[in-house]
Each structure stands twice: as C-alpha cells, then as structure tokens.
Amino acid sequence: MYEKCDPMTFYHRVRSFLAGSKNMAAAGLPRGLFYNEGDGKGRWRQLQGGSNGQSCLIQLLDVVLGIEHNSNCVADQKSFHHEAREYMQGPHRRFLSHVAEACNIRELAMFPEDEVASAEHQRLRFAYLAAVDQLCEFRSIHIQIVTRYIILPSKRKLKDGSRRNLASPTPFGTENAANDTIIGTGGTRLISFLKETRDETFNAKKVDESESQ
Numbered sequence: 001m002y003e004k005c006d007p008m009t010f011y012h013r014v015r016s017f018l019a020g021s022k023n024m025a026a027a028g029l030p031r032g033l034f035y036n037e038g039d040g041k042g043r044w045r046q047l048q049g050g051s052n053g054q055s056c057l058i059q060l061l062d063v064v065l066g067i068e069h070n071s072n073c074v075a076d077q078k079s080f081h082h083e084a085r086e087y088m089q090g091p092h093r094r095f096l097s098h099v100a101e102a103c104n105i106r107e108l109a110m111f112p113e114d115e116v117a118s119a120e121h122q123r124l125r126f127a128y129l130a131a132v133d134q135l136c137e138f139r140s141i142h143i144q145i146v147t148r149y150i151i152l153p154s155k156r157k158l159k160d161g162s163r164r165n166l167a168s169p170t171p172f173g174t175e176n177a178a179n180d181t182i183i184g185t186g187g188t189r190l191i192s193f194l195k196e197t198r199d200e201t202f203n204a205k206k207v208d209e210s211e212s213q
C-alpha cells in the first residue's frame, strides 16, 4: 500500500470515484441524488459510497467473534455495518445472517458453565481473546492508513492551489475543520466512527454483569 500508492494521488485522483451521496451535504448534495424516472418523476436517494466495510469477509470475522457494531454518523439511522450489508450480494448477506444464528464462539469462550474453568476452556478463551486483539490491531493500523490517505492530504494544497473534489470530506470553505467533522466516502464521521468501531471490538473481551447472569 505505502510503496505503490501515493497518498496525494489516492486522495485527489482515486477517491472521487468512491464518493457516495449519503451524508454529503458538505459536497453540495443535501438530499443526495435525484434518480429521474422521466416526466419529472423520480426520487431522491442517499447511498453510501464504496467502502471495504461492505466486504463480507471483515464482517464475517466480527460475526464469528460475536462483536457487535452500533456506531453511525447520524442518530436514528441504521448502524453503518448493518446498512453496509444492503450493498453486499444477496448470498453474502444471507451467509452472514446464517453464521450469526449458527455460531456463538464468544458465549462459549467467555461464559464457562462451571465456576472453575477447565484447562481446555482456558485455552479456548485465550485463543478467543488473542483473535479479538488481532482484529483490534487491524483496526488501529487501518486508522493510521486513513490518517495518511485522507486526513493529511485533505489539509495539503495541490500545486494549483486547489484542495477539493466531490469526495472532499469537509464542507466547502472549511478545509481546516477538526478531524471529527471529516466525512468518509461511506458517509461516516470517519475518525470518530473508526475509533468507535475499534472500541466495540475491544469490548467483546469484557463481560458485563447483565451478560454473566
């Protein structure tokens, strides 16, 4: 990634092709895009842009490990991860629902039936915690990539003095905005969303009282 993909090239030349129409008021699309069906009929739609969050593979890891994600950009909207499933192929989406019903590794690993866990159970828990740690680590590295490929280039000018394209993540005229107002192509407040997603991953390692009863 770092060797072959220059952040300024990614940000200014590649990223605009990933832009969506959801939560894109800052880019001049307060209602999203109008899909014209002819004779003045049609409807406004707000759709996520491209994101690897729409990959069934990463969501599968969350589902298998019993990690729940509820974070999103706007209150009362579906969580990003649940909405992202609507952008997957039907069989992939159905596979995730099926695995969620069939598999409960977290419960098995974190809630021993006996007070004293067997050596076998301790090994299972250890392996489970290590897997969750790896997913946290993946998400921390991803935040570093996003900082390098979006946050930093969004603050630097091109040689012609411009800084904007359709996928520019801050409102026009506010290029120096705080990082937590920057919007991703998937429509999230990207840094706070990604940190929350990492925290939700970490939380799978904790058992609160309501769960242990």
Ligand code: HEM
Residues within 6 Å of the ligand: 010, 050, 051, 052, 053, 054, 058, 139, 142, 145, 146, 149, 150, 183, 184, 185, 186, 187, 188, 189, 190, 193, 194, 197, 198
């Ligand atoms: C230049 C490289 C990348 C950039 C700039 C980037 C940027 C982003 C952003 C901004 C989001 C938040 C959603 C939104 O768009 O609003 C996101 C989500 C996500 N990205 Fe990336 N990403 C990159 C590479 C990758 C790679 C290589 C992977 C996987 C191998 C990945 C996996 C994910 C996942 C799984 C999510 C959903 C949040 C989560 O579940 O942690 N991304 N990405």
